[in-house]
Amino acid sequence: MSKSPSRTALRAGIATAAVASLAACGTSDSGSGSEAAASLGAAEGTVSILAWPGYVEDGSNDPEVDWVSAFEESTGCMVTSKTYGTSDEAYQLMQSGGYDVVAASGDLTLRLIAGDLVQPVNTDLLENYDGIFDFLKDKEWNSVDGVSYGVPHGYGANLLMYNTDEVTPAPTSWDVVFDKASDYSGKVTAYDSPIYIADAAMYLMTHNPDLGIENPYALDQDQFDAAVELLKTQRDSVGEYWSDYLKEIQAFETGDSVVGTTWQVIQNSITSGNTEVVLPDEGATGWSDTWMVASDSEAPNCAYAWLDYIASPEANAQATAYFGEAPSSQEACDFRDDCEAYHAGDAEYAEQIWYWTTPVSDCVDGRTDVECVDYSEWTKAWQEIKG
Amino acid sequence: MTTRSVSAFLAPRRRLQLAGLLTPPVLWLGLVYVVALAALLVTAFWTVDELTGQVQIEWTTDNVVEVLTEALYRTVTLRTLGIAVLVTVLDIIVAVPVAFFMAKIARPRMRHLLVIAVLAPLWASYLVKVYAWRALLSSEGLIEWAVSPFGLDTPGYGIVGVVLTLSYLWLPYVIMPIYAGFDRVPDRLLEASADLGAKGWTTLIAVVMPMIRPAIIAGSIFAFSLSLGDYITTGIVGGTTQMLGNLVYANVGAANNLPLAAAISLIPIGIILLYLAAVRRTGALRSL
Incomplete structure (x- = not known):
């Protein structure tokens, strides 16, 4: 039976619509490399900010928590903000455009720079940049070839949390979640992200020096395979992986988890159960966040104004205290009473932290004779580890 | 005007x-x-730029081949399928007696109360219910408290937890069509069957079951297809368990690899199409 003309027309119509809509979601070329601003002009009136939850609070979540209003009053730049849940989500949002400023962790910054989505930042234009801890400036996650791409915001370490009733003696090594994990089978927890592979690699730096790992984010195939193998063994003892920090708080309070990675803010939030955190001898992975300016920003002056404002001691203290991390300057500690808990300004403590960095095929430890495993492979391996 | x-x-x-x-x-x-x-x-037939992660329109079958050949996807597909089938069977086992009681035994007033009771959980958010199960399954939870006198332990977070939670979540969707199915069975058929000397069990198997079979299949479509695509429940009560939905989510979110995510999503789509084709042959789709 032949098709009726109207049905054929309908199909053609749907096909046309389909092709049109598919073409619309095609790719776009990124622009040429952008330059840092040389001087600042008048404020544009608005600034759009993309940040982690709790970084840009204007009192609408909690009337007591507000550092945006003061910025709007003093600069005349009205803030609109959007939050994201993972670095990968932020990357997608930055690709779609429309944001002037982004707060990015170290596992996002290099991707943004490589994708030409952010521009270099002229730190001379920022009054409060001088006060920032030196050990946070010009690092591999916020600068490229000596060119700064942003302003440090706050940092923290992925610590080892343990239940003091169940885990004795008090651990000083990550071996309780790796080689000795079977002692706590079913009660071990780990961070649910491909970037956690770096924790295993960092452990191997100390416990299997023959592999020659210099930086847990620069792994060649052999080193990577060893880390993945370690995590596959660990999986047998893992009760659950966490990425939602509220879930981990609950798991430690009920005793469903007794040992695993954590953040300082989680320890501060736990109200019942005997838990303790420690920075083990091998060191720890961690995050250091950076405020960056979008390469296609239509409000660069307001963007710089925000970068300067959020680096100012009082605003930085408010924002980092609310999130639960160390501030970026010593002066900020004058506005906080919990700096000690976060080891703010303790360069030695900060040295032990391997900050999240995007693994790319050009090894970030400077090796040129091998190719490193890039992040897409890390993601694939992470799914295999979970099985 | x-x-x-x-x-x-x-x-x-x-x-x-x-x-x-x-x-x-x-x-x-x-x-x-x-x-x-x-x-x-x-x-699913496109690719992504390694560096920038942008989708590129370059035709390739790599993603589909990868999904079809790698052991990871086979394992996860079988696990997902097993969970979906278990959830469906559990739901039917619970739903048939409940629906029968509602439709044939309960008085009208009781029946209305039961219908409300079955539908009431649908008013609460999905997340609230799953987190409630997280608390129940915890090692300090109600289940542990209830079974520990018998020397048992809570199943904890894992596949058992996922099956229990999903069965709970989809139960109303299974009870309602079966209840409607029982409601359509005329009482006089049951009486006639009894008059002719059939025992209760024979009546159920020979008279009632053939009539409510389409309703049971209709209910199973809900439980099966909803379980097949779920990933949030797995994330909350699944411990280390991964289902197909989790792999799709990880590839859209963490990996920023939309083409591979699309290729993985072809698996549940294929399973559901096969299932619906099988159901269609039974004629149950007409009673949805």
């Missing part, structure tokens, strides 16, 4: 009326639903 002139214009033009009435839903179904699905299927 204009309203009147529009209706005067339309009154004699039946076909235009029909076109006006049907265009919005057809557009919705066509553009929003079919095109979105088509875009998803097509994306």
Whole structure:
């Protein structure tokens, strides 16, 4: 039976619509490399900010928590903000455009720079940049070839949390979640992200020096395979992986988890159960966040104004205290009473932290004779580890 | 005025009326639903730029081949399928007696209360219910407290937790069609069966079951397909368990690899199509 003309027309119509809509979601070329601003002009009136939850609070979540209003009053730049849940989500949002400023962790910054989505930042234009801890400036996650791409915001370490009733003696090594994990089978927890592979690699730096790992984010195939193998063994003892920090708080309070990675803010939030955190001898992975300016920003002056404002001691203290991390300057500690808990300004403590960095095929430890495993492979391996 | 002139214009033009009435839903179904699905299927044959993570329109079958050949996807597919089948069977086992009681034994007043009781959980957010199960399954939870006197332990977070939680979540969707199915079975058939000397069990197997079979299959479609695509429950009570939905989520979110995510999503789509084709042969789709 032949098709009726109207049905054929309908199909053609749907096909046309389909092709049109598919073409619309095609790719776009990124622009040429952008330059840092040389001087600042008048404020544009608005600034759009993309940040982690709790970084840009204007009192609408909690009337007591507000550092945006003061910025709007003093600069005349009205803030609109959007939050994201993972670095990968932020990357997608930055690709779609429309944001002037982004707060990015170290596992996002290099991707943004490589994708030409952010521009270099002229730190001379920022009054409060001088006060920032030196050990946070010009690092591999916020600068490229000596060119700064942003302003440090706050940092923290992925610590080892343990239940003091169940885990004795008090651990000083990550071996309780790796080689000795079977002692706590079913009660071990780990961070649910491909970037956690770096924790295993960092452990191997100390416990299997023959592999020659210099930086847990620069792994060649052999080193990577060893880390993945370690995590596959660990999986047998893992009760659950966490990425939602509220879930981990609950798991430690009920005793469903007794040992695993954590953040300082989680320890501060736990109200019942005997838990303790420690920075083990091998060191720890961690995050250091950076405020960056979008390469296609239509409000660069307001963007710089925000970068300067959020680096100012009082605003930085408010924002980092609310999130639960160390501030970026010593002066900020004058506005906080919990700096000690976060080891703010303790360069030695900060040295032990391997900050999240995007693994790319050009090894970030400077090796040129091998190719490193890039992040897409890390993601694939992470799914295999979970099985 | 204009309203009147529009209706005067339309009154004699039946076909235009029909076109006006049907265009919005057809557009919705066509553009929003079919095109979105088509875009998803097509994306499975594209690739991403390694450095920037942007989707590139370069035709390749790599993603589909990877999904079909790698052991990871086979393991996760089998696990997902097993969970979905278990959830469906559990739900039917619980739903049939409940629906029978509601339709045939309970008095009208009781029946209304039961219908409300079955539907009430649907008023609460999905997340609230799953987190409630997280608390129940915890090692300090109600289940541990209830079974520990018998020397047992809570199943904890894992596949058992996922099956229990999903069975709970989809139970109303299974009870309601089966209840409607029982409701359509005339009482006089049961009486006739008894008059002819059949015992309760024989009546159930020989008279009732053939009549409510389509309703049971209809209910199973809900439980099966909803379980097949779930990933949030797994994330909350699944411990280390991964289902197909989790792999799709990880590839959209963490990996930023939309084409691979699209390729993985072809698996549940294929399973559901096979299932619906099988169901269609039984004629149960008409009783949905």
